[in-house]
Amino acid sequence: MVEWTDFERATIQDIFSKIDYDIVGPATLARCLVVYPWCQRYFGNFGNLYNAAAISSNPMVAKHGTIILHGLDRAVKNMDDIKNTYAELSVLHSEKLHVDPDNFKLLTDCLTIVVAGQMGKGFTGEVQAAFQKFLAVVVSSLGRQYH
Amino acid sequence: MTSLTPKDKDTVRSFWAKVSGKAEDIGMDALARMLIVYPQTKTYFAHWKDLSPGSAPVKKHGITVMNGVGFAVEKIDDLKAGLLSLSELHAFTLRVDPANFKIISHNILVVLAIMFPNEFTPQVHVSMDKFLAALALALAEKYR
Numbered sequence: 410m411v412e413w414t415d416f417e418r419a420t421i422q423d424i425f426s427k428i429d430y431d432i433v434g435p436a437t438l439a440r441c442l443v444v445y446p447w448c449q450r451y452f453g454n455f456g457n458l459y460n461a462a463a464i465s466s467n468p469m470v471a472k473h474g475t476i477i478l479h480g481l482d483r484a485v486k487n488m489d490d491i492k493n494t495y496a497e498l499s500v501l502h503s504e505k506l507h508v509d510p511d512n513f514k515l516l517t518d519c520l521t522i523v524v525a526g527q528m529g530k531g532f533t534g535e536v537q538a539a540f541q542k543f544l545a546v547v548v549s550s551l552g553r554q555y556h
Numbered sequence: 557m558t559s560l561t562p563k564d565k566d567t568v569r570s571f572w573a574k575v576s577g578k579a580e581d582i583g584m585d586a587l588a589r590m591l592i593v594y595p596q597t598k599t600y601f602a603h604w605k606d607l608s609p610g611s612a613p614v615k616k617h618g619i620t621v622m623n624g625v626g627f628a629v630e631k632i633d634d635l636k637a638g639l640l641s642l643s644e645l646h647a648f649t650l651r652v653d654p655a656n657f658k659i660i661s662h663n664i665l666v667v668l669a670i671m672f673p674n675e676f677t678p679q680v681h682v683s684m685d686k687f688l689a690a691l692a693l694a695l696a697e698k699y700r
Contacts (some may be wrong), residue, residue, distance in 0.1 A: 440681060483578055529670055538593040
């Protein structure tokens with residue numbers, strides 16, 4: 410079981426209550442597809458991903474970015490059992506989507522950078538530590554059902 | 557990993573021109589963050605009395621590291637040759653595990669996102685990420 414301090418719990422709830430999902434979600438996925446272009450392999454039917462401008466203005470990318478971000482809501486609401494919360498999603502990513510679990514970290518690194526840009530000075534070292542710890546638990550849970 | 561394209565180099569040089577004025581602040585914040593978010597990195601600084609974010613050694617060293625990055629920007633056309641002596645320093649004297657280069661790079665990117673939210677676009681991000689990775693590779697060159 411993951412031990413969360415009061416500060417960490419409060420920080421995670423705070424961040425997710427403040428961010429605009431329709432901005433952060435699309436920005437995160439777009440950034441991931443630009444910075445780590447091999448991730449585009451999972452989005453063959455998304456249309457025009459030829460360059461950064463196309464990716465950033467692609468409506469399917471935007472829509473999916475928001476979906477992914479909302480996927481984190483479950484973990485935010487169930488911080489004491491993220492492992493089981495994501496068991497099904499882990500199976501999905503492994504068996505159906507065939508996503509290399511190393512890619513999860515790439516996406517969460519982009520999320521960290523987007524949230525940092527949004528929060529500015531409020532994204533202190535301590536806040537960053539809490540956020541990255543949370544994301545690491547999510548990433549680990551999503552990779553758990555791979556075999 | 558891929559090498560830097562001419563476009564990458566131009567992007568890095570022009571972005572660096574915009575941000576180099578704040579290099580010291582970037583370095584100090586990135587190093588402080590690294591010590592907080594990745595506590596295992598503190599093992600390299602056991603000889604410092606004070607590892608807290610605003611402390612003198614952390615500030616000074618953040619500046620040192622960032623000056624190294626600035627130096628690397630100037631040597632961007634041949635990082636391996638340009639960073640030879642820095643590589644020897646890290647390989648034989650400091651013996652920093654190269655896995656940590658990724659960590660400090662990540663924190664530099666986070667600080668750039670915070671300090672330059674409008675300029676640190678995805679395009680700048682990818683070029684800077686590639687540059688820092690190439691820098692890390694050049695730094696690890698003399699390890700073995």
